[in-house]
Amino acid sequence: MAQAQAVRVEIGVETLGGVGIADAAGADRIELCTGLLLGGLTPSTALVAQSLELASRTKVQVLIRPRPGDFRYSPAEVALMRADIGQVRRLGAAGVVFGVLDEEGQVDTAAMATLMEAAGDMEVTFHRAFDVCAEPYRAFEQIMELGCARLLTSGRQPSVIDGAALIGKLVTRAGGAIDVMACGGLRADNAAEILERTGVLDVHAAPRIAVPGLIVEGSEVSFAEPGVPQDFDHFEADAAGITALCEAVARQG
Structure with missing residues (x-):
């Protein structure tokens, strides 16, 4: 009887x-970025x-x-990405995490190829640009042909629960040629369901909690953008949530 394969956890x-926190909790990988409120930046x-x-x-994987x-980049932006990868x-x-689409919303294979070359022997993850591409199955084949190690996706839905069916189809289609990594509201309390419904061996999450900032009496200034914590609040990694997720995934192995 074949042994079940261990599921890998990546924390943003x-x-x-x-x-x-992620290292202490036993995460297999970290996706390092800044600006998570903006979807993540270099x-x-x-x-x-x-x-x-x-x-x-x-x-450590670096975004x-x-x-x-969006993920349509000018030649100057692609050159900057190449320099950052170097x-x-x-x-x-x-490893590094990136994705580039062209004007039609297809994978920009030329830009991706030059970035893949800069990455050399580092692992490359094609990120959630996939979730807004024009033709997902064509894009998936192109991503595999480029030699990416894995694809990060919520199944083209806001929630991994809603996108589980497509993720499962991609896992089957991949046949082990690329790792499909599920994300999008994945937490300890739904990890078992997601693993069962998709068959993925990689999961990604970024559990965070708001940290209240210092409020200075009499000040009317705020640097917060609409929809983000007010005043000088910020987010920090949720130690309890990350530990719980790692433990929940380990139990499934």
Whole structure:
């Protein structure tokens, strides 16, 4: 009787505190970024370097995304992404996370190829640009042909629960050629259901809690954008949520 394969947990973090929490909880990988409220942006080289020093067992994957918004990038932006990938590679990260679409919403295979070349022997994850591409099955074949190690997806739905059917189809279609990693509201209390419904061996989550900021009496200034915590609040990785997820996934193995 074949043994069940262990499921790998990746945690999205944007601070050194988050790196330490994910590492202590036993996460297999960290997706390091900044600006999670914007969907994630490229972190500074200093944050990457210090995260690599801090993570004792967890592999560090670095998000390469030069700006918020869509995933159609100008030649200058692609050049910047290539330069960031080179910096991350020299620092010794295990992998990078990026995705580029063209004007028709298809995978921009030319831009992806130049970025894949810059990544060299690092693992490459094609991120959730897939979830807004024009033709998912065509895109999936292109992503596999490019040689990406994994695809991060919510199944083209806001919630992984709603996207589970498509994720399961992608896992079957991949046939082990690429790892399909489920994300999108995945937490300890629904991890078992998602694993059963999709067959994935990789899950991704970024559990966070709001940290109240210092309120100065008499000040009317706020730097918060609409829809984000008010005043000077910020988010930090949720230690309890991350630990619970890692434990829940380990029980399924």
